[in-house]
Amino acid sequence: MLLKEGAIRFPVVSNEVFPFPTRRDSPVIDQVGVEERAQRFCARSLKKETKVTALKLAVTMLDVTTLEGADSVGKVRQMCQKAMRPLPGDPSVGPAAAVCVYPRMVGTAVKAVQGSPVQVAAVATQFPSGQMRLKERLDEVRYAVGEGADEIDMVISRGQFLQGEYRAIYDEVAACKEACGKAHLKVILETGELTTYDNVRYASDMAMAAGADFIKTSTGKVPIAATLPVTLVMLQAIEDFYERTGRMVGMKPAGGISNAKLALQYLVMVREVLGAKWLTNQWFRFGASSLTNDLLMQIRKQETGRYQSGDYFTQD
Amino acid sequence: MSANDFLSGGFAPAPESADHFEIKKSYDLFIGGKWVKTAKRFETTNPATGEVLSEVGLAGKKEVNQAVKAARRAYDGVWSKMSGAERGKYLFRIARLLQERAREFAVVETMDGGKPIRESRDVDVPLAAAHFFYHAGWADKLAYAFPGCEVAPIGVVGQVIPWNFPLLMAAWKIAPALACGNTVVLKPAETTPLTALKLAELFEDAGLPAGVVNIITGAGETGQALVEHPDVDKVAFTGSTAVGKTIRRAVAGTGKRFTLELGGKAANIVFEDAPINEAVEGIVNGIFFNQGHVCCAGSRLFVQESVADKVIKKLQKRMELLVVGNPLDKNTDIGAINSAEQLARIKALVKIGQEEGACMWQPSGGVPRKGNWFKPTLFTECAQSQRIVQEEIFGPVLAIQTFRTPQEAIAKANNTQYGLSGGVWTDKGSKIFKVTTALKAGVVWANTFNKFDPTSPFGGYKESGIGREGGLHGLSAYCQLIH
Amino acid sequence: MSNLSIPKTYKLFIGGKFPRTESGRILEIRGAKGAFLANASRASRKDFRNAVVVSRKAAGAWAKSTAYLKGQILYRIAEVLAGRSSQFEAELTAQGSSNAEADVAGAIALLVHYAGWSDKYQALFSSVNPVASPHFNFSVPEPTGVVSTVAPADGSLTGLVSVMAPVLVGGNSQVILTSGKILSAISFAEVLATSDVPAGVVNILTGMRDELVPEFAKHMDVNALLLCSDDDAEKKAVELEAAENLKRVSLQADKALSPSPYHILDFQEIKTTWHPVGV
Structure with a gap:
């Protein structure tokens, strides 16, 4: 597939795969401890220029998302416009990192963002449940890539994970990675269904070993989506993986990040766990649909000193 | 990129505001419900800046004696006669007043002692209020605390506290003492007297009877005079093991009760x-x-x-x-x-x-x-x-x-x-x-560390101290158990 | 055939054995009418030191032994003592006791009483603390360690048992100083030695109070001290010495202690444990 003009490409897609890790290879997680640690990031106070920098950074990390049965060509096109120019008239804000759509909408999205750095991500592998044979799930990945998707957001088979068939998870991630070709692979763990931090940590370690370029918390389709502590567990997994292998893996919390304050807490956490190196949209994304406008309102508030109204920001 | 830029790892200054309350230029001793002037005074400074925050009274033997007398009068006249339920109500009031003025206390604690506002705001002050609240509830339930025992107050308690958790240690000491029916003379550390003095203001607002708690400021000599005062029935000390041993010797042969919370090397x-x-x-x-x-x-x-x-x-x-x-x-x-x-x-x-x-x-x-x-x-x-x-x-x-x-x-x-x-x-x-x-x-x-709670007894083995503070076990330090 | 009696040699009780004092000194014990009864050992500070060493060695295992076993052993002491009560009555009477029968019965009653506390005082003095955070938090009593015990000066068996039993049932090891009717104290050691009390858990020294009490208070490897005394100067001196390692000091009147679980508590440390509650 040809590169879209002007698109920022990931330097090299790493196809390196590491051996299947056993559960004992993953450190145990203490729930209370990790939740306390996550709370501590919330005590950080961002003011003035630090806050503006972080807010603007957050906009560039958005995977602006629509994943509805009602998604239409018109809806996707409008969303792509917003992703490219979040704050019309202020080129210092945005563009967003990507748009995230179902495979059928990839073609529409690719056309709509052409010439901009905005990437097109597609959810695949029988999103959100993953309850289908691997063959068809891989076919879906190939279809989305064929339509021009730059990134594939796959789901793992949580049922199999919970019944102890860990090897199957490792194998499906590796197979998806292969099916992605040059497209980037984000692996959705659906942490709300894995239920324990120990499971999240092990699934993260497995996904990374099998070749994930990103690990992602949630589909947004189950009640419990991204939280600070679950993201912290995944960031720590990324940190340890990087220490061990030298390979950077990206992180995408998705679902439930609905306001700017929370987004900034995530960024503080990324900075303190992984360092500033990870603070680009190459390595960190927000999967969100309603976060964009709150970020924009906060940026405007910092500039003007006035609290803002929704009437002044486009609804898409 | 500016030094405060998010990407370079720094933060723009985010100071807690200190303009919504007053630290007075000078504070006197709080004895018998009145503010008592002293001839000698000393300064307390902000260790982060070296700036003088206030000047406080230096209690000598005379003032210590005055304070113990006031505590004795309050014990005999009011506090030992009051029902547990009534004592409890005062403590509940104090807990509430402290919660209301929590931010002010946190800022003063940080300015006088140097600890981060995040800690004084999230740990010290809330825990101090929680100690008053917890012990308030005990005041009318002491009969249930010690099976088979009759419970009586001890009398006048002399308390000497350190500079590391000035307000919290004051709460640890004062709350159980009052709940159990004792009256108090408390001496905060000389480098961190302000929150204890502010606490005295709060006792005034709570209408606590005069002399039930007396706050006297000073250094080691003041503390020594308090510990050695013959009309003090019990001594409670938190501080170094060396001073703890000195206090232990000072109370030897006097029949005074004591609790000591001393050093550690965990x-x-x-x-x-x-x-x-x-x-x-x-x-x-x-x-x-x-x-x-x-x-x-x-x-x-x-x-x-x-x-x-x-x-x-x-x-x-x-x-x-x-x-x-x-x-x-x-x-x-x-x-x-x-x-x-x-x-x-x-x-x-x-x-x-x-x-x-x-x-x-x-x-x-x-x-x-x-x-x-x-x-x-x-x-x-x-x-x-x-x-x-x-x-x-x-x-x-x-x-x-x-x-x-x-x-x-x-x-x-x-x-x-x-x-x-x-x-x-x-x-x-x-x-x-x-x-x-x-x-x-x-x-x-x-799988955790440095957690504290008023319901949870705290205190050491060996040379880390004698006795417990907090929880059911902490009560026995402020009661006579007759069995 | 000779009918000459075989008098007993009264020695010390250290580490489950009956050694003579290393000092070679004796205390001449005479009966009410001045008749010679026996030469008892006059313990020295070195004997005390040796007793503390074996006490320390014995403390860990005794503390860890089950409450059930401790109760069994205390009851066993009562049984063995009851079986030999006539001997104790005679011995106490010979030393001038006017109520030997009641004294022995009182000692047996105390042993039975404290035997029953062995697995109950923990529940009485423990707590689960409802902390305001997701932690499970509890406080339990643990034995203080090695205790110096100075028994009441009258030398009654009841007095001796009244101080020994609460310290023992609480899982501590101890070195006891007896004065007064010391022959029966050593005979009581024989009871202990045949009652499955592990060697070194209880050690009994006979000697002079003014010589040994300061040593009991001074020793840095003693965690607590129980002193029955009506002598203010003695009490103060003990407290001053105890300050050096912050020994726990329980000062009691110079008579038998009435039974109470709070005497057990005097030789317990409260340990509070925190653990997060999570999955």
């Missing part, structure tokens, strides 16, 4: 199967909380050899993130060292550590020019025989040793004259109980 033991990231956070919380000015600080780290490199590397990475600086800034993790004397002591012991062959490491960041500061510090290659391993440094300095077996860890952990607290990190439940049972310490944190 072992924090990390096993290879520990939740490693949480353990690192626990180590940080254990030794760098309140600049390490904590008697129960986890100042000795024992880490199993198989994970030592990993733990130390993670610990160093975490320490790089600790923000040292203006205690009033909401992002500050490590504030100012409480006094120039304490800073000198920390520096001296750290120098000795280096001379004795331990390997020192500090993070790369700087510290402000003015004021008393010490960077978070760790020592590797430590041995039991080194002074930094044996002596309480009372600063942000961690001594790390490795071990091979649980038996070795336990033996080394207990190889100290202290016994206040300890920590254990492992995922294996049976190992937790094995180790927590074997540690000769009054408080043991398993």
Whole structure:
């Protein structure tokens, strides 16, 4: 597939795969401890220029998302416009990192963002449940890539994970990675269904070993989506993986990040766990649909000193 | 990129505002419900800036005597006769007033003592209020606390508290004393008198009968006069083991009751199967909380050899993130060292550590020019025989040793004259109980560290003190049990 | 055939054995009418030191033994003592006791009483603390360690048992100083030695109070001290010495202690344990 003009490409897609890790290879997680640690990031106070920098950074990390049965060509096109120019008239804000759509909408999205750095991500592998044979799930990945998707957001088979068939998870991630070709692979763990931090940590370690370029918390389709502590567990997994292998893996919390304050807490956490190196949209994304406008309102508030109204920001 | 740019790792200043209340230019002693002037006075300063905050009265023998007399009068005349339920209501009132003025107390605590506002705001002040609230409820229920005993108050209690948790220690001491029907003369530390004096203002607002609590400020001599006063029935002290022993001798043969909360050199033991990231956070919380000015600080780290490199590397990475600086800034993790004397002591012991062959490491960041500061510090290659391993440094300095077996860890952990607290990190439940049972310490944190609660008894084995504070067990320190 | 009696040699009781004092000194014990009864050992500070060493060695295992076993052993002491009560009555009477029968019965009653506390005082003095954070938090009593015990000066068996039993049932080891009717104290050691009390858990020295009490208070490897005394100067001196390692000191009147679980509590440390509650 040809590169879209002007698109920022990931330097090299790493196809390196590491051996299947056993559960004992993953450190145990203490729930209370990790939740306390996550709370501590919330005590950080961002003011003035630090806050503006972080807010603007957050906009560039958005995977602006629509994943509805009602998604239409018109809806996707409008969303792509917003992703490219979040704050019309202020080129210092945005563009967003990507748009995230179902495979059928990839073609529409690719056309709509052409010439901009905005990437097109597609959810695949029988999103959100993953309850289908691997063959068809891989076919879906190939279809989305064929339509021009730059990134594939796959789901793992949580049922199999919970019944102890860990090897199957490792194998499906590796197979998806292969099916992605040059497209980037984000692996959705659906942490709300894995239920324990120990499971999240092990699934993260497995996904990374099998070749994930990103690990992602949630589909947004189950009640419990991204939280600070679950993201912290995944960031720590990324940190340890990087220490061990030298390979950077990206992180995408998705679902439930609905306001700017929370987004900034995530960024503080990324900075303190992984360092500033990870603070680009190459390595960190927000999967969100309603976060964009709150970020924009906060940026405007910092500039003007006035609290803002929704009437002044486009609804898409 | 500016220094405060998010990407370069810094934060723009985020100071807590200090303009919504007043620190008076001078404070007198609070005796018998009145503010009593003294001839001699001394200044209290902000250790982060050196700026003088206020001037307070220096209580001599005369004022100590006056305060004990006021407490005796209040005991005989009012407090010992009042029903438990009524006493409880005063304590509830105090708890509420403290909650209402929480932010003011937090800011004053930080300015006078140097601790980060995040801690005074989130730990010290809420816990202080919680202590009053908890003990308020006990006041009319003491008959249920000690099966088979008749319970009576002791009388006048003399209390001497330290500078590391000025308000919280005042609450730890005053709340149970009052709940059990005693009256109090309290002396805060000379470097941190302000929140105790503000607490006196709050007692006035609460309408607490005159003389039930008396606050006198001064240094060691004032404390000594209070401890030695013949009409004091009980002495409660928190501070160094050396002073604790002096007080123990002073009360010998007098029949005075006493409780002592003294020094510590806690072992924090990390096993290879520990939740490693949480353990690192626990180590940080254990030794760098309140600049390490904590008697129960986890100042000795024992880490199993198989994970030592990993733990130390993670610990160093975490320490790089600790923000040292203006205690009033909401992002500050490590504030100012409480006094120039304490800073000198920390520096001296750290120098000795280096001379004795331990390997020192500090993070790369700087510290402000003015004021008393010490960077978070760790020592590797430590041995039991080194002074930094044996002596309480009372600063942000961690001594790390490795071990091979649980038996070795336990033996080394207990190889100290202290016994206040300890920590254990492992995922294996049976190992937790094995180790927590074997540690000769009054408080043991398993897979956590430096947690406090008014319902939870606190106090040490061996030379870390005598008696408990908090919880059911803490009550017995302020009651006569007749059995 | 000779009918000459075989008098007993009264020695010390240290580490489950009956050694003579290392000092070679004796205390001549005479009966009410001045008749010679026996030469008892006059313990020295070195004997005390040796007793503390064996006490320390014995402390760990005794503390860890089950509450059930401790109760069994205390009851066993009562049984063995009851079986030999006539001997004790005679011996106490010979030393001048006017109520030997009541004294022995009182001692047996105390042993039975404290035997029953062995697995109950922990529940009485423990707590689960409802902390305001996701932690399980509990406080339990643990034995203080090695205790110096100075028995009431009258030397009654009841007095001796009244101080020994609460310290013992609480899982501590101890070195007891007896004065007064010391022959029966040593005979009581024989009871202990045949009652499955592990060697070194209880050690009994006979000697001079003014010589040994200061040593009891001074020793740095003693964690607590129980002193029955009505002598203010003695009490103050003990407290001053105890300050050096912050020994726990329980000062009691110079008579038998009435039974109470709070005497057990005097030789317990409260340990509070925290653990997070999570999955």
